[in-house]
């Protein structure tokens with residue numbers, strides 16, 4: 001059975017307020033942003049008979065706004081728009097790099113950051129960068145607005161903590177002090193159109209005494225949801241990055257991640273490559 005458009009009702013709100021109202025009245029509707037995830041399942045006939053909440057006319061969720069505190073990215077902003085934005089390029093380069101690895105140009109032109117988060121794949125490319133920038137997700141629904149830390153928006157594989165009737169309206173990135181170094185790396189089977197085997201985002205701040213003042217380390221594809229390496233981060237604080245402390249931090253990785261064997265890779269490969277990435281980052285060998 002293929003997708004049958006005639007079996008589906010399309011709701012077309014023209015504002016955020018209309019979208020929330022329409023969704024409250026039709027809670028079984030499927031929010032549609034860029035459609036790059038949703039239409040794959042639609043094509044297989046999985047959504048036949050379901051209503052679709054088409055968000056394409058909600059103009060207020062298409063903007064990127066910089067303020068003194070940070071940058072607010074509307075949920076309907078595409079991966080291409082993020083890459084082209086000068087403030088994001090300068091202040092959040094790891095997110096810009098991550099968006100450049102999503103699918104290929106066609107997917108980046110349609111796929112949105114809100115859709116990426118709501119889809120909640122363990123391999124969502126933007127998540128490690130959002131995790132180290134400590135992004136918050138602004139959600140709106142029948143009970144009003146709420147702000148959810150990025151780590152708390154994911155409940156498991158393809159599951160979020162969005163409540164019935166809630167939509168993602170924006171993602172806020174607070175400005176951070178310029179790190180000593182920052183890196184995003186995605187490891188897949190090829191350079192484009194590849195889902196990651198592992199993904200790393202790291203930010204580190206090192207003081208004049210050569211001791212780590214703060215480390216933010218995150219992996220995707222190594223657990224059901226994106227993970228920060230909390231054990232390694234707290235171990236590194238106040239230490240110099242010598243071979244002993246780097247090795248000890250790498251040993252702590254598995255306190256926070258638990259990769260599996262699947263169609264794309266094995267647990268063993270994922271752990272070896274991820275450890276290598278982490279060690280190279282801490283040594284300053286990847287920039």
Ligand SMILES: Cc1cc2nc3c(=O)[nH]c(=O)nc-3n(C[C@H](O)[C@H](O)[C@H](O)COP(=O)(O)OP(=O)(O)OC[C@H]3O[C@@H](n4cnc5c(N)ncnc54)[C@H](O)[C@@H]3O)c2cc1C
Pocket residue numbers: 030031032033034035036037038039040055075076101102103104107110111112113114115116117118119123124125126166167168169193194195196
């Ligand atoms: C060929 C191909 C390659 C891909 N490669 C990658 C890749 O390399 N990395 C990667 O991370 N992803 C990849 N994807 C997945 C997809 O492109 C991204 O996740 C994209 O960001 C999804 O955004 P979208 O706007 O298209 O979402 P949609 O398909 O419109 O929606 C996705 C899900 O989110 C829900 N949703 C959308 N917007 C909202 C909102 N504002 N509030 C609440 N729920 C909402 C929808 O109901 C749906 O469940 C790929 C997809 C394809 C088809």
